[in-house]
Amino acid sequence: MSVLKNFLKADRRCRRIFLTNMVVKGAAGFVKFRKRRKQGLMFPAFQFISITNDCNLRCQGCWVETGNPKIYMDLEKIDSVIEAGKRQGSYFFGILGGEPLIHKDLNLIFKKHPDSYFQLFTNGTLFTRQVAESLRKAGNVTPLISLEGDEFVADVRRGGHNVYNRTLDAVKTATAAGLITGVAISVCKSNIDMALSDDFVKMLHNLGVLYIWYYIYRPAGHNPNYELALSSEEILRLRKFLVDGRTRLPMVLVDSYWRANGEPFCPAADGLSHHINPSGNLEPCPVIQIAGENFFNGEPAAIYENSELLRDFRRQIRSKTNGCVLMEDPAWVKDFAEKHNALNTSNRPEYLEELASSPSVKSHGSCPVIPEKSLIYRMAKRTAFFGMGAYG
Numbered sequence: 566m567s568v569l570k571n572f573l574k575a576d577r578r579c580r581r582i583f584l585t586n587m588v589v590k591g592a593a594g595f596v597k598f599r600k601r602r603k604q605g606l607m608f609p610a611f612q613f614i615s616i617t618n619d620c621n622l623r624c625q626g627c628w629v630e631t632g633n634p635k636i637y638m639d640l641e642k643i644d645s646v647i648e649a650g651k652r653q654g655s656y657f658f659g660i661l662g663g664e665p666l667i668h669k670d671l672n673l674i675f676k677k678h679p680d681s682y683f684q685l686f687t688n689g690t691l692f693t694r695q696v697a698e699s700l701r702k703a704g705n706v707t708p709l710i711s712l713e714g715d716e717f718v719a720d721v722r723r724g725g726h727n728v729y730n731r732t733l734d735a736v737k738t739a740t741a742a743g744l745i746t747g748v749a750i751s752v753c754k755s756n757i758d759m760a761l762s763d764d765f766v767k768m769l770h771n772l773g774v775l776y777i778w779y780y781i782y783r784p785a786g787h788n789p790n791y792e793l794a795l796s797s798e799e800i801l802r803l804r805k806f807l808v809d810g811r812t813r814l815p816m817v818l819v820d821s822y823w824r825a826n827g828e829p830f831c832p833a834a835d836g837l838s839h840h841i842n843p844s845g846n847l848e849p850c851p852v853i854q855i856a857g858e859n860f861f862n863g864e865p866a867a868i869y870e871n872s873e874l875l876r877d878f879r880r881q882i883r884s885k886t887n888g889c890v891l892m893e894d895p896a897w898v899k900d901f902a903e904k905h906n907a908l909n910t911s912n913r914p915e916y917l918e919e920l921a922s923s924p925s926v927k928s929h930g931s932c933p934v935i936p937e938k939s940l941i942y943r944m945a946k947r948t949a950f951f952g953m954g955a956y957g
Contacts, residue, residue: 567815571775576743582704583745586682590656597654602836607869607876611838612650613659615851616643616671618843618912620663622688623724624713625793626751628785628852629663630912636843640670642861646841647678649865656681661851663843666691675703684709686749689735690728697742707745709778710735714756722755733772740773747819748774752803753782753793761806766814776817779807781929783892785852787913794892794926804932811939822929825946827936829929831889834882839875846910849878852891854911855902874905888930895923
């Protein structure tokens, strides 16, 4: 009931568009995806678009290379991704970076597609009242604001100054504007106690947040910080907190790692979602930075359908792991890339060699099966909403 209370506090128009574009169209789009999958067709349920690799922070474990060149996907190309999705009955899109608020045409994306719904992944440090008001007027955006630790941990995790308070200010600004607001946290050793505490959830609820999206920290990029990766016991602790918390805490707790019966899975291996980087390269997911095709080099449905790299990735991952292959066996990703003569899309020439020498860490695939206790969540996990994990 507390979740409903916060939902009813949101702007009326934002609520209406959320229910229409996200819930109703999202469910219909997921049905169409299931039909495609039964027919052996490959177009994903959701597409995630990194519109820039530029960012104002330097986070531990971030896969985005923010050095030269700085790339901004132009509005025409962004439009073409969205239109391609809508032709397949998909009206939900994740907007990522870098930091997408740096992109000068961001608000135009939302205005040009009032029939769609967008999840905006942001670190929150550039989230002003003006940004919030523009999103409120658009009505078709849910900001997902990353909160990575307390006053001390957040600055270390994110490579910035006063990040925690700036992020909380962004959350308050978003909820005050009546936006359907979410908070994301990438759970690692330095923030796990905060992330898995009732006080953390209740604090965000009191600020008007509607959902928290829990991710598992994945070491990546030029600053992977493997020592922050969770152990199997800590991943189990996360899973138990989510399953239990969904029965008693006043918040929607989201993950994209486990099915309703508790079985771990990989969204990319299921074909639920794939990632388009700022240059248009079509990647299995944001952290696996290899591509066999560019989204803009042909008709999108045909590109997905004819991608041997994506097809083989799905086939091999299903037999290899239910977890994250990048975490469990990074050298395999290098071998797979070389097998397909894939393009290194990381903006780091040494990326593939880094994979060959990277240690393996535990992923959600190490977790024993723990079914959902909540009937509502069991139903939700059989729909698209809990399969949208861009980072998941």
